[in-house]
Amino acid sequence: MSGHADLLDRFVAFSAEATAFSAVDLWGTGQAASYLATVQEEAGDQILRDLLEAARPGPAGDQVFTDEKLGPLARNIVKLWYSGVWYELPPQWAARFGAPVKAVPAQRRPGQHGVAGHSLPDSKGPLEQQGRQRTPARCASYVVSAAAYTEGLLWRAIGAHPSGAKAPGYGSWAVPPEIDGYEGDHGKGGSR
């Protein structure tokens, strides 16, 4: 297995622990590679590897969330999976722990964020390798891609669907939401 594939596996394994969704669900969003690239781009490769190392299963694994250095990144990864949004990391944190500086700010354009999944020359950063544009300002919060919004875990967590996408079928809103693994207060909800 190549180094990158191994890192991607470890990133998904950590994310499964941190989000309480299964690895199958996370792969199933199709966003794993794109999110890994986002984290590498925004926070830096080394700090991500530090996080994955510190979060290995064991008594100390949970402590990464309260760790001064790793906590904000760990929490950001959870929010990323749930909402598809990369949230701005605190500037003080960035200054202190040395997140990477963007070399070539470029305008983000809608419709240019598809994940191509091909390796491109190394001169491009992880985001460009994913076929996406860099953010204009380093500290901005942004939706990672059009697909990231629709694949947010929050929709499944509340038994809903993203507004304007993944239409659930006319009239389906007239029955109680179905939440995976939750039987509800009144027996089995929904129609299945």
Place this chain on the structure above:
Amino acid sequence: MTLPTTRDIAPGDITTIEELQDYLYRGMQLEHATIPVYLTALYSLHPETNADAWHILRVIAIEEMLHLTLAANVMNAVGGQPDLTKKGFVPTYPARLPDGETDFLVPLQPFSEDAVHTFLQIERPRKAPEPGKRIVARSRAHDPEVLQADQHLDHRPVIGPLLTVPGRPEEQFYSIGEFYEEIIHGVTYLEQEYRKQGKTLFTGDPSRQVTPEYYYSGGGEIVAVTDLESCVKALQLIAEQGEGLGGGIYDGEGELAHYYRFQQLKIGRFYLPPDEPDRPTGPPVTIDWAAVYPVKKNPRMRDYPQGSQLRAAAEEFNKEYAAFLGMLTRAYTGQPQLLLEAVWQMFHVRDGIVRLVRNPLPGRDGVNAGPTFEVDGATP
């Protein structure tokens, strides 16, 4: 086909209502069998890429669902019992279809040039060389891939080829088009004979018909079948949407037939009216063959490690699909209003396929999971 009005038509292969119902069951089985094939290819496309292929596959998959519903309407009109939950209704993939005297394999596979080739084989208009040659003996001279599949018990389809003649497994229809021609001949003949006795073939309960209020935006007009005319109309719609009308590229409603829709993917250009077959003159079709999840060809449950989350997800999908077929069966047997809810279920089916095809298969570098559609034994 024109309806004979003055002279009696001779019996064909269908001479009883039971035989007709057997044929219609096979028709429903055939129409359904293409759906897992098209859906697997459709959802193997990376999101936000391959819009042209996406639209072509999506429209055709939806039209196959219309065909299934039309066949159910015909079955109900002649007093039959549509049942999509019978063991063997869903073939084990690769399924088989006839190509003249031999078969070809229809695998579950991701979108690819091979897949487009198979789709063209499925939908290809093919007339028997002469009218008496509609049914042919199954040849042993299969292509090597089919012979190889024969030798591997695990890959042998449990129900055999899809278009053998009911009760005569050594004979098969020359093509899907010829199969429907035989059914149209059969209903016409039977109705003629029933009328001679002052009766009619169409004694089914009209409340079982799926009508437009229960079936909307579904790839064409649903036809409620109550008599010979509506019956022939429904059957012709099925046949023409696949192969085109009378050798042209369009069906009776002016829509491009499936064969020519798929051919656009092969040639790389859209058809425009009044194009001739094989020579589209429209804008280019853009395809990114690489923007596809590498779904394992003909995935089976045994490909998923025992006890793994992935196996559980594949099992869950099969149960959900079995439940969906159960719901369609109830919709086709007296509760057509359930089709509205079945639409919601279809979105679950979509989400289930999408989840699987994006998952890497453990230990198989560069190969992804996929839905197996092994529904027999999957308890909803």
